[in-house]
Amino acid sequence: MSDxxxxxxxxxxxxxxxxxxxxxxxxxxxxxxxxxCHLPGLPPHGSCRMCTVIANGRSASACYQPVSPGMVVENDxxxxxxxxxxxxxxxxxxxxxxxxxxEKSGHCELQALxxxxxxxxxxxxxxxFPREVDSSHPEVIxxxxxxxxxxxxxxxxxxxxxxxxxxxxxxxxxxxxxVNATARLKDTDIDVTDAALDVCPVGALMRKRxxxxxxxxxxxxxxxxIGSDIEHRASSAPDPVEPAEVGS
Amino acid sequence: xxxxxxxxxxxxxxxxxxxxxxxxxxxxxxxAGFGCVSEQAVEVIAAxxxxxxxxxxxxxxxxxxxxxxxxxxxxxxxxxxxxxxxAGFQRVLDAFSDELGIQPGETTEDGAFTLETTACIGxxxxxxxxxxxxxxxxxxxSDSAREIVRELRRHMDPRRLVHEEGDGNNAxxxxxxxVRNNARGMGAILYTPYxxxxxxxxxxxxxxxxxxxxxxxARLRGRGGAGFPAxxxxxFARNAPGEAKYxxxxxxxxxxxxxxxxxxxxxxxxxxxxxxxxxxxxIGAAHGILYLRAEYKYLRPFLEAQLEQRREDGLLGxxxxxxxxxxxxxxxxxxAGAYVCGEETALIxxxxxxxxxxxxxxxxxxxEGYLGCxxxxxxxxxxxxxxxxxxxxxxxxxxxxxxxxxxxxxxxxSGDCLRPGVxxxxxxxxxxxxxxxxxxxxxxxxxxxxxxxxxxxESDFDRQICFDDxxxxxxxxxxxxxxxxxxxxxxxxxxxxxxxxxxxTPCRVGNVxxxxxxxxxxxxxxxxxxxxxxESLGETVRKTSRCGLxxxxxxxxxxxxxxxxxxYEDLVSEAPDGQRRSFDLDRAVQEAAEITxxxxxxxx
Ligand SMILES: Cc1cc2nc3c(=O)[nH]c(=O)nc-3n(C[C@H](O)[C@H](O)[C@H](O)COP(=O)(O)O)c2cc1C
Ligand code: SF4
Ligand code: FES
Numbered sequence: 128m129s130d131x132x133x134x135x136x137x138x139x140x141x142x143x144x145x146x147x148x149x150x151x152x153x154x155x156x157x158x159x160x161x162x163x164c165h166l167p168g169l170p171p172h173g174s175c176r177m178c179t180v181i182a183n184g185r186s187a188s189a190c191y192q193p194v195s196p197g198m199v200v201e202n203d204x205x206x207x208x209x210x211x212x213x214x215x216x217x218x219x220x221x222x223x224x225x226x227x228x229x230e231k232s233g234h235c236e237l238q239a240l241x242x243x244x245x246x247x248x249x250x251x252x253x254x255x256f257p258r259e260v261d262s263s264h265p266e267v268i269x270x271x272x273x274x275x276x277x278x279x280x281x282x283x284x285x286x287x288x289x290x291x292x293x294x295x296x297x298x299x300x301x302x303x304x305x306v307n308a309t310a311r312l313k314d315t316d317i318d319v320t321d322a323a324l325d326v327c328p329v330g331a332l333m334r335k336r337x338x339x340x341x342x343x344x345x346x347x348x349x350x351x352x353i354g355s356d357i358e359h360r361a362s363s364a365p366d367p368v369e370p371a372e373v374g375s
Numbered sequence: 376x377x378x379x380x381x382x383x384x385x386x387x388x389x390x391x392x393x394x395x396x397x398x399x400x401x402x403x404x405x406x407a408g409f410g411c412v413s414e415q416a417v418e419v420i421a422a423x424x425x426x427x428x429x430x431x432x433x434x435x436x437x438x439x440x441x442x443x444x445x446x447x448x449x450x451x452x453x454x455x456x457x458x459x460x461x462a463g464f465q466r467v468l469d470a471f472s473d474e475l476g477i478q479p480g481e482t483t484e485d486g487a488f489t490l491e492t493t494a495c496i497g498x499x500x501x502x503x504x505x506x507x508x509x510x511x512x513x514x515x516x517s518d519s520a521r522e523i524v525r526e527l528r529r530h531m532d533p534r535r536l537v538h539e540e541g542d543g544n545n546a547x548x549x550x551x552x553x554v555r556n557n558a559r560g561m562g563a564i565l566y567t568p569y570x571x572x573x574x575x576x577x578x579x580x581x582x583x584x585x586x587x588x589x590x591x592x593a594r595l596r597g598r599g600g601a602g603f604p605a606x607x608x609x610x611f612a613r614n615a616p617g618e619a620k621y622x623x624x625x626x627x628x629x630x631x632x633x634x635x636x637x638x639x640x641x642x643x644x645x646x647x648x649x650x651x652x653x654x655x656x657x658i659g660a661a662h663g664i665l666y667l668r669a670e671y672k673y674l675r676p677f678l679e680a681q682l683e684q685r686r687e688d689g690l691l692g693x694x695x696x697x698x699x700x701x702x703x704x705x706x707x708x709x710x711a712g713a714y715v716c717g718e719e720t721a722l723i724x725x726x727x728x729x730x731x732x733x734x735x736x737x738x739x740x741x742x743e744g745y746l747g748c749x750x751x752x753x754x755x756x757x758x759x760x761x762x763x764x765x766x767x768x769x770x771x772x773x774x775x776x777x778x779x780x781x782x783x784x785x786x787x788x789s790g791d792c793l794r795p796g797v798x799x800x801x802x803x804x805x806x807x808x809x810x811x812x813x814x815x816x817x818x819x820x821x822x823x824x825x826x827x828x829x830x831x832x833e834s835d836f837d838r839q840i841c842f843d844d845x846x847x848x849x850x851x852x853x854x855x856x857x858x859x860x861x862x863x864x865x866x867x868x869x870x871x872x873x874x875x876x877x878x879x880t881p882c883r884v885g886n887v888x889x890x891x892x893x894x895x896x897x898x899x900x901x902x903x904x905x906x907x908x909x910e911s912l913g914e915t916v917r918k919t920s921r922c923g924l925x926x927x928x929x930x931x932x933x934x935x936x937x938x939x940x941x942x943y944e945d946l947v948s949e950a951p952d953g954q955r956r957s958f959d960l961d962r963a964v965q966e967a968a969e970i971t972x973x974x975x976x977x978x979x
Binding site: 176293 | 414417418427428429430432433436437713715730735737872873874875876877878879880881883884885886887888891908911912914915918919920921
């Protein structure tokens with residue numbers, strides 16, 4: 128494309144187009160920038176901060192930051208690694224995550240990031256806040272113990288399903304996922320086919336009775352670290368990549 | 376559902392055009408009318424405004440002055456900030472609590488009183504202070520707290536608690552408040568006589584571009600904290616495409632220990648409104664919004680009357696000062712208790728009727744702000760400076776201050792000094808000179824710029840107050856030799872934890888962890904490595920947070936670690952016997968002793 132320009136990520140030249148964000152340009156070029164709240168196909172949210180990079184000398188979230196010609200991005204550096212590990216640990220101690228008994232294990236992006244970055248046990252103390260589980264709906268369960276407030280379900284319900292099933296309540300450390308009903312999930316217009324149910328990166332929002340459809344050992348991150356699919360793009364012939372369909 | 380409630384809530388919605396964009400006003404009015412925004416009220420509001428129940432709940436649960444639970448007819452909100460604590464907050468709280476027979480956070484059984492604590496209410500120079508409904512009460516003591524409750528039981532009218540009015544406009548019938556200005560330093564903005572209409576007339580006699588040039592020539596930088604050049608911001612907004620543009624005055628003044636905007640709004644509202652009008656002319660806006668923090672609600676009737684007067688005088692409204700084609704008016708948007716709403720994008724989100732979550736930039740508000748239109752947000756003091764520049768010319772304005780920091784700055788000084796109050800000083804003044812001005816006799820530490828700023832000690836007293844050395848939005852707390860600095864730091868962290876919007880991970884979780892680690896240090900339960908932990912964790916929160924709140928929230932810890940490291944080291948260094956110096960065996964085994972019901976073996 129004629130208006131393409133060059134951006135440097137950790138010294139490597141990649142091609143980018145006007146209007147792209149740093150993460151979009153990096154994805155196309157096969158450079159993995161870690162992320163949790165970002166999902167191609169949904170508008171960016173910028174809450175997890177995993178994708179923080181240094182762009183032209185300033186901290187920026189790659190899922191929001193537009194590229195500009197000649198931009199210099201620091202991504203895979205020791206500093207960034209430390210910050211990302213700290214963010215992963217923060218999410219682990221904020222919620223109540225028990226990977227060994229979690230149905231999502233192996234499919235969980237938070238767990239996969241911890242493995243990729245070598246976070247085995249958090250240095251920080253757990254908050255142990257009590258969190259609500261809402262299993263009122265016959266087909267769907269919300270387990271707030273595992274929610275990382277990424278707003279993927281909020282955005283997917285609004286933008287893909289044309290509903291507004293999810294929202295947030297309260298602020299600061301009290302912030303929590305809410306449902307659009309004065310009572311519980313069963314009182315909302317959520318449907319088991321909603322795209323909102325395909326996007327949760329952790330095990331906070333799930334269809335009931337499907338947890339073990341894919342056996343442990345054959346799950347997304349059982350064989351390759353999270354991000355490998357993106358990194359493979361760099362080695363294979365770099366076809367122009369369409370953003371992955373949500374829910375596929 | 377009570378039909379009466381439904382009818383009254385619907386009427387409130389209609390008053391604001393059943394517009395979800397006015398959710399703040401609607402929910403505030405419901406809160407004022409019913410003492411809460413109940414589940415039923417939420418349903419009525421959602422139906423009337425075409426919002427979802429979740430939207431309304433999200434908004435109500437975000438702000439501390441809104442609640443889903445029933446509050447008493449009189450809500451006593453005692454200001455819990457460091458200067459309040461230094462002036463006897465705890466005694467006053469205990470007195471209120473005892474006299475009312477309830478704990479903080481509770482409501483009396485008869486539904487008459489609720490007792491709460493709240494973040495700084497902008498009265499640190501007359502601490503301890505409280506808001507009783509909207510009425511500020513100052514210089515509280517345990518005696519006056521008890522007396523207030525007894526008196527309220529007689530008439531239940533907080534306004535009648537004002538027995539002696541403050542100085543200046545505080546005694547104006549529309550304010551009628553015991554608040555005092557404590558305006559002490561003499562300076563150009565606060566003290567020079569004011570010729571109503573002069574600045575607006577002068578601005579309109581030149582072109583908008585020339586107005587922006589005048590602001591640039593005066594090298595005016597924002598007084599709200601970040602110091603962004605005002606002229607440049609205005610130029611962005613002027614050049615940004617858009618039919619409608621907006622001018623917002625940031626009167627959220629939430630940084631603990633800041634209260635100078637309170638004095639400007641009380642005594643120099645004309646300069647504020649003139650500044651907004653001039654900004655409107657310069658960028659091509661027809662609408663202005665004054666975002667007034669909930670704590671300053673007592674100033675609202677007065678400010679509304681001032682606006683009305685300006686409309687009558689042709690200084691606002693259609694064809695301002697007879698100028699065909701320049702229409703400009705101002706409305707007041709009340710906040711509802713959220714420090715983060717002082718951040719300009721959160722402020723705009725709040726004006727739009729929702730949670731005060733900041734945005735990611737870009738887009739910058741000057742390009743895409745309120746209702747997606749180019750919007751400038753300026754601090755109260757910045758806008759007063761604008762008026763001043765138009766009145767006296769850019770050159771006169773620059774006579775004060777330094778090359779990089781032109782003009783004067785209002786400081787809000789509180790804490791251990793003889794003369795707390797508002798001082799107008801020229802940029803470039805040293806901290807030592809400021810401390811002399813306010814009568815700080817034995818300053819050991821000064822918190823410059825509020826909790827978001829820096830805690831500095833003696834070795835920094837010769838630094839200059841200005842954007843390139845020691846910047847400050849105005850808050851300045853002085854601490855004498857008897858203060859426990861780490862307790863103060865912990866207090867600041869409590870503030871950030873409560874005031875984080877919760878959107879991003881580092882600020883929502885990181886601040887809790889920073890506070891927890893600090894508190895372990897203070898309790899003698901920390902290891903020397905915990906100090907490194909504090910530093911690296913602070914660095915992550917600073918570097919990865921989404922807005923200025925999180926980017927600055929580790930500052931109290933990081934700056935005190937830098938400037939008062941020995942305080943931390945004393946608490947974590949090992950004593951010769953191998954135990955930590957602050958380790959308290961009795962306290963450590965206390966719980967076990969209680970559970971087993973036995974005295975510890977080492978006791979006695
Ligand atoms: C958490 C936070 C709180 C803020 N509070 C205020 C405030 O109360 N008043 C204010 O003028 N600016 C406040 N600011 C700064 C504003 O975002 C913005 O920079 C300012 O209003 C711009 O006006 P100025 O350029 O005239 O200073 C705050 C910033 C942050 C990050
Ligand atoms: S830094 Fe804090 S206040 Fe700002 S967006 Fe993040 S959580 Fe909200
Ligand atoms: S992926 Fe960018 S902030 Fe979450």
